[in-house]
Amino acid sequence: MNQLIENINKRRTFAIIAHPDAGKTTLTEKLLLFGGAIQLAGAVKARGNQRRATSDWMKVERERGISVSSSVMTFTYKDKIFNLLDTPGHQDFSEDTYRVLTAVDSAVMVLDGAQGIETQTKKLFEVCRLRDMPIATFINKMDRESKDPFDLIDEIEQTLQIDVCPVSWPIGMGNRFLGCYDLIQDQLILINKVDKNKKPEIIDTLKGLDDPDLEKKIPLEALTELREQIEMVRGLCKPFEKKAYLEGNLTPIYFGSAINTFGVQELLNGLSEITPSPRVQPSLERDVVPEEDKVSGFIFKIQANMDPKHRDRIAFMRLCSGHFKRGMKLKQIRTEKNITLHNAILFLAQDRELAEEAFAGDIIGLPNHGNLHIGDSITEGENLNFTGLPSFAPEFLQKVRPEDPMLTKHLGKALQQLAEEGAVSTFKRHLGGDWIVGVIGQLQFEVLADRIRTEYEVPVIFENSNLVTARWVICDDMNILNNFLKKNSDATCDDHKENPVFLARNNWHLDHTIEEWPEIKFLKVKEQGN
Numbered sequence: 001m002n003q004l005i006e007n008i009n010k011r012r013t014f015a016i017i018a019h020p021d022a023g024k025t026t027l028t029e030k031l032l033l034f035g036g037a038i039q040l041a042g043a044v045k046a047r048g049n050q051r052r053a054t055s056d057w058m059k060v061e062r063e064r065g066i067s068v069s070s071s072v073m074t075f076t077y078k079d080k081i082f083n084l085l086d087t088p089g090h091q092d093f094s095e096d097t098y099r100v101l102t103a104v105d106s107a108v109m110v111l112d113g114a115q116g117i118e119t120q121t122k123k124l125f126e127v128c129r130l131r132d133m134p135i136a137t138f139i140n141k142m143d144r145e146s147k148d149p150f151d152l153i154d155e156i157e158q159t160l161q162i163d164v165c166p167v168s169w170p171i172g173m174g175n176r177f178l179g180c181y182d183l184i185q186d187q188l189i190l191i192n193k194v195d196k197n198k199k200p201e202i203i204d205t206l207k208g209l210d211d212p213d214l215e216k217k218i219p220l221e222a223l224t225e226l227r228e229q230i231e232m233v234r235g236l237c238k239p240f241e242k243k244a245y246l247e248g249n250l251t252p253i254y255f256g257s258a259i260n261t262f263g264v265q266e267l268l269n270g271l272s273e274i275t276p277s278p279r280v281q282p283s284l285e286r287d288v289v290p291e292e293d294k295v296s297g298f299i300f301k302i303q304a305n306m307d308p309k310h311r312d313r314i315a316f317m318r319l320c321s322g323h324f325k326r327g328m329k330l331k332q333i334r335t336e337k338n339i340t341l342h343n344a345i346l347f348l349a350q351d352r353e354l355a356e357e358a359f360a361g362d363i364i365g366l367p368n369h370g371n372l373h374i375g376d377s378i379t380e381g382e383n384l385n386f387t388g389l390p391s392f393a394p395e396f397l398q399k400v401r402p403e404d405p406m407l408t409k410h411l412g413k414a415l416q417q418l419a420e421e422g423a424v425s426t427f428k429r430h431l432g433g434d435w436i437v438g439v440i441g442q443l444q445f446e447v448l449a450d451r452i453r454t455e456y457e458v459p460v461i462f463e464n465s466n467l468v469t470a471r472w473v474i475c476d477d478m479n480i481l482n483n484f485l486k487k488n489s490d491a492t493c494d495d496h497k498e499n500p501v502f503l504a505r506n507n508w509h510l511d512h513t514i515e516e517w518p519e520i521k522f523l524k525v526k527e528q529g530n
């Protein structure tokens, strides 16, 4: 096989989706332990604890260095190279999370066994569903009293309307929880439990439910229950079908306890067998196949750098095709400018290093001063515009002004940069020139005020805007559009890319205007990059 194809076929780029507290951070650490990317659990975990309260979360946001290096975590397991992308963990659903999910090929959904499907799990699942993404499920915290495993499977199937297939099975639960039986390999892996922060060693692998050694290792009562339950599972559930998983119609279910490292190896073995290699990426012009020789990619996330006062930013690029080499000259399609990439970086758990090379499926970080935007397509020259990276109309809108009117210009600059970073939507009113900021979740206002104050030294005041929503307005006939903007100048503005936007005071205002202007399209979702 040619070297390019071989390297691309090894890549597995995925994200973990979970409701806060289900155990995403703990599981991430255990995956990194097995992947040899860290030696001791505890490093990634610190974030999980800190971000619980709003104020703590902001502090973590400020310590952006940590989040940059844990935004992408690369590790190897068996013959695969995994890129695990972090989905921001706070309660408010944000576009940031959505965008990260556009850059992965599959997801692992983590549930708390006592809680089942929670609100955030469902939202994130729906996003993956929209893209027919393959999703594996890990039911965590089986060392606590959990819901009955059969009920959990049923809940997933019913609530999410997806076929389910248990591929590992818990032996007991709560303080009787002993581990997980691997239904695919038909085996039980026994691990030592010396230090739960270190990679556990395998003591024994017992093959089949009739292995005589099982009776020596598992109390008879638990073993009898396990045999009965597995017989039921095998009778009730269809066998695992990889095709249905890859099409997003079936989720394999793993059980475990991330904190005790139970079920993690089974999950990782499974992921290395079933997860898809980098996918074909659609663009306006054509579908781009990962194995193509020429490099291409798109920017899905921008993050301010370690030092908040230093306006360097890292743009995260998902490579869609080809073999990237350090020093390559690539073209930014939006601006038609060439950029030479000497200092692209790769993310290795808590470290970053200069990217000498990378392949389709990998994520590389491009340090820049704000010239790269979310949604930008980058290629070796071909005019490609990757699609599927939308902006959503904000659900909360507020007026923002600086405490000191002398700093209005500074505020404008800050808002422009934060909008380019994707942290917020900003609008400048056509009449009066007020700044309106829009977010998807309320919490983002607090974070925003904090960032503008600390990074740009502009204390700001948010005020009620009396607006309920925004819509991008487009029309084939520019005369009609200009006429609309003129007649509605008290309710229109420009976004940070100078696209015209209509601001609605209430639902009636929106509906009425839509009715009045049938030639105009009012868009709730808009593709990034244009």
Ligand code: G4P
Pocket (backbone or CB within 6 Å): 018, 019, 020, 021, 022, 023, 024, 025, 026, 027, 048, 049, 089, 140, 141, 142, 143, 144, 256, 257, 258, 259, 260
């Ligand atoms: P998150 O990233 O999804 O928000 O969850 P995180 O891993 O931070 O875990 C949330 C809490 O659940 C943590 O407890 C963590 O220790 C605990 N946890 C994770 N996996 C398991 C598991 O398999 N079993 C049990 N019993 N608990 C688990 P905490 O008290 O909030 O933090 P800590 O003091 O334990 O670090």
